[in-house]
Amino acid sequence: MSKKKVTGTGGELLMHQLVAQGVEYAFTNTGSAEAGFFDAFLTVPGVQPILLLAESLVLSAADGYAKAAKKTAFVNVHLAAGTRQGSGQLQNSYFDGTPMVVTAALRDNGSFGDHNTLGASGGFSQMGAVEDITKNRWEVTDARGIPMATRRAFKEAMTMPTGPVYLAFSSPALDQGGVEGTIQAARGLEMAQVPNGGTIEKIHDALLNAENPLIIAGPDVRIAGAQNELLELVENYALPVAVGFFDYGGFPMKHPNYVGMIDAMSDKKYDVVCCIGYRQNTRASAKDEKFTDAGTVIGIGQDPAMMGNTFALDLDVWGDVGHTLRALNGLWKPDHANLAHIQKRKMGLAEQSAARAAKQAGDAAGHAKDNPIHPIYLGDAMARNLAENTMLVSENFRASDHLMPFGYGEKDWSLLRTAGGSLGYGLGGAIGAQLGAPDRPVVLSIGDGGVMYSSSGFWTMARYSLPILTIVWNNMNYQTVRTNFAAWGGNMKAQNRYPETFLGDPAIDFVMLAKSQGIEGEHVYEPGELDAALQRGKAAQAAGAPYLIDVHITNVGDGADSNWHQKMAMHT
8 A cells, every 4th residue: 555754743644644544524523632633624635524513423423424434434522521522422333333533632631730621630541431432542642653543543443343443642742743754544454255164064054954044134244244145145045034133224124034123033943043243132131041942053243242142152253244145155056946945935934024014004004194193104104205225314212113115225225323322323323424425315313302412413414514304203202211111110100100201391393493503394293294294305305405304293102191290490
């Protein structure tokens, strides 16, 4: 790879390294301690800063960009305080294995007293703030080390298992002038190209001869870009496919071989289980007895920490998922398709898929006149009305994602979300996704509670004219919390009163909230208004403008009729 020598300030060396790396955008919330870096935008062209008004938005936007563009994102936040402000979304990125380089200024605390504003108290390690939510992390106090450290950070972030890497640059290092550095782009290290032949043959034989096999697809499939290889495998062998908890996007939900989310399924009837990029998890159980009836349990993945850690594996391949699937597919022979059990399975999966599609259509039709609008009908209306090739960014925990036409083809929808669990992802994720995939329509599907974690993101959408269609599922509730409270029981269930879950009184007007930041929108109260509103939103997108639709939906699940909250007034 080409290299060159440059001379400049520490901030300019950093900017040169970013340009060489092919960085398009620097996602940031500005801080004065990073003045040496921001000054370099004026002297070293090539990187566009993207301003977001909270560190959580900075991190989630970078995450969305990395996932949509399939590139490593670059982030700058402000000192230790900014790092901590964004830690929830950094956790999401770490959990998802999103490749990004996160930078912040490092302020010397050794010569200060007990407290240093925005920095840290004496003896504090800034690295400690991110130790559990980054793949690696370093401090850089000498400007000469900036190019090397930055190059190493990109290499680490891109190498499987991918993830965020954190760099703290001291302010004097960024400010130092007349520094010579060598600029050279980094690349991620390649995992083994050819898995062990004997193991691959054993996996092939197990899948070929299985009477009741199951594939569990996880996030490594998406990270490796191996979706089509997985499709080829499961279609050849007629394999049913489940996904992990919130691992939507690992396999097309409309495909005949899709059978659901493994956490909601029985695990007792399968003789061969093959986990591909799947995150094993006990779900807080003291022991994990999954797949104890399976004769053979197989693991294929890129992260050894996620393989064989709760239930044991009989066969395993630790390596690039794409390489492994291509090797497996290479063992397939046309005459295998004539095996009776494969043909039987293929017909059975087609029948199950048709029945599932008919049920979903019937459920949606059955709620077509519900007022307030039923979530199932909203999901169906979105699938019918929105543009092909839509990239849906979802921050809905109770939304009907399964009604959407997610797939892998050029005209198929795709789904982008986080499994990390920290709210506030949606708006930033959509902003980053639109920047990362500018030729695709991006739709943000988000709950009313989720919006309020990151609502200043509307300002960034408007500032950069990002044509994102936001659909708010507005039920004036933290519905996930309420239904979990109901499952817990106690006095809350008995009295049908769920503290601090009702978001009315006052109701939040999301149309006004968006309009105050430069985005037009509308309310939808009636199911008969929904199709026309979605078409207006799609037209706004096509014209290059962001738009918001505040859809007033009914609550579902236990406690749906509860709007109780403990009233309080400071002054009477």
